[in-house]
Amino acid sequence: MSNSENTLTLETTKGPVVIEMLPELAPGHVAHIKRLVGEGFYDGIVFHRVIDGFMAQTGCPKGTGTGGSKYPDLKAEFNDAPHERGTVSMARAQSPDSANSQFFICFDDASFLDHKYTVWGKVVSGMENVDKIKRGEPVRDPDKIVKATLG
Secondary structure (H helix, E strand, O other): OOOOOHHHEHHHEEEEEHHHEOOOOOOOHHHHHHHHHHHHOOOOEEEEEEEEEOOOOOOOOOHHHHHHOOOOOOOOOOOOOOOOOOOEEOOOOOOOOOOOOOOEEEOOOHOOOOOOEEEEEEEEEEHHHHHHOOOOOOOOOOOOOEEEEEE
């Protein structure tokens, strides 16, 4: 297990999901996520877009995929980490520099996203809980992050 300062635990309605954050790949994104977690931003936020065989997306305060945090959007930090099962990566709009608070966890290989979205973490335990998250686009009565904690 890596050092706890880069460990993010999502208590979800399906059980805990532990993410190892990778500041060496995306230092700006990891710092931003840590700040949001520290403020309780992710507590109670739903998985609003969950596509079987692809990914589960969360982090929108509106629960629709249209919202972000009060902070400015992030500059892209595209890297060589592959989008594969357990990869945690930032969602964004058309602009490469439009990521803010929304992120997704890959269920399976999604290599078509490589170098186009910023990978900032990987699931190190609880992937079986990610697999149980209710599917939909949008999701009816969605699963959510009950609480997000660092360490």
